[in-house]
Amino acid sequence: MLSCREETELMSQGFERPLTLGERLGLRMHLLFCKGCRATLRHFKFLRTATRAWRDQHHDF
Amino acid sequence: MTPQDLSHAVSGLRPRLLRFAQLQLREASAAEDAVQEALLAATMHAGQFQGASAAATWMFAILKNKIIDEFRRRSRQPQADVDVEQAQAFEEALEEQFDERGHWVSHPAAWADPQASLEQKRFWEVFEVCISGLPEKPARVFGMRELLGMETEEICKELKLSTSNCWVLLHRARLGLRDCLSRRWFGET
Numbered sequence: 001m002l003s004c005r006e007e008t009e010l011m012s013q014g015f016e017r018p019l020t021l022g023e024r025l026g027l028r029m030h031l032l033f034c035k036g037c038r039a040t041l042r043h044f045k046f047l048r049t050a051t052r053a054w055r056d057q058h059h060d061f
Numbered sequence: 062m063t064p065q066d067l068s069h070a071v072s073g074l075r076p077r078l079l080r081f082a083q084l085q086l087r088e089a090s091a092a093e094d095a096v097q098e099a100l101l102a103a104t105m106h107a108g109q110f111q112g113a114s115a116a117a118t119w120m121f122a123i124l125k126n127k128i129i130d131e132f133r134r135r136s137r138q139p140q141a142d143v144d145v146e147q148a149q150a151f152e153e154a155l156e157e158q159f160d161e162r163g164h165w166v167s168h169p170a171a172w173a174d175p176q177a178s179l180e181q182k183r184f185w186e187v188f189e190v191c192i193s194g195l196p197e198k199p200a201r202v203f204g205m206r207e208l209l210g211m212e213t214e215e216i217c218k219e220l221k222l223s224t225s226n227c228w229v230l231l232h233r234a235r236l237g238l239r240d241c242l243s244r245r246w247f248g249e250t
Binding site: 002003004005006008009012013015016017034035036037038039040042043044046047048049050051052053054055057058 | 077078080081159163165167168169170171175176178179185188206207208213227228229232235236238239242243
């Protein structure tokens with residue numbers, strides 16, 4: 001089982017490349033038991049939403 | 062469009078272009094230069110545009126390229142000592158969030174209604190402060206990825222980084238921004 005630190009690396013990479021089946025299963029298991037990583041994944045997703053929103057505000061001509 | 066029509070159409074656009082460049086280039090003078098060059102390039106091609114929105118889209122594309130040029134130039138330069146120190150301090154702060162086995166020292170907490178924050182002016186100020194607070198390297202890669210909307214492969218190529226290096230920098234940027242927004246906006250302690 002990966003550590004929280006390693007799982008956050010995978011979560012971040014999930015925005016960059018498709019994770020392998022093994023990585024996804026491992027991550028899902030980890031998230032079942034880890035509240036901190038569940039929150040972190042939502043935070044990462046929100047970061048993307050917020051950054052896109054910022055971008056659109058600045059070049060939505 | 063005549064150059065006069067164009068300059069009229071884009072005068073209102075300038076502040077937004079400037080802000081966009083400023084958040085990524087950090088130095089006001091570099092942002093000013095990039096915007097100026099984009100405006101100048103657009104003026105020279107005024108005849109090609111059918112309307113203001115085509116000109117704006119085009120100008121934005123030019124500005125993006127100017128920002129990437131500047132990033133490429135900077136990535137080839139040695140980092141200043143203060144930047145190296147800032148990057149080290151940032152790295153240490155991130156590592157302190159985890160114990161020796163790599164588990165959270167204190168679990169990040171869920172954010173209350175983050176979506177509502179997007180409507181608040183003050184949130185965007187904090188957001189910009191957090192992005193500006195990242196060390197240059199992770200900020201650059203994050204900016205290219207999320208603000209310029211580039212693919213990781215393109216970014217690595219432009220900055221001559223390995224893919225895994227790009228991933229590491231994006232991970233550091235995300236962890237750093239997560240932490241900053243938690244502390245400065247969502248009130249996690």
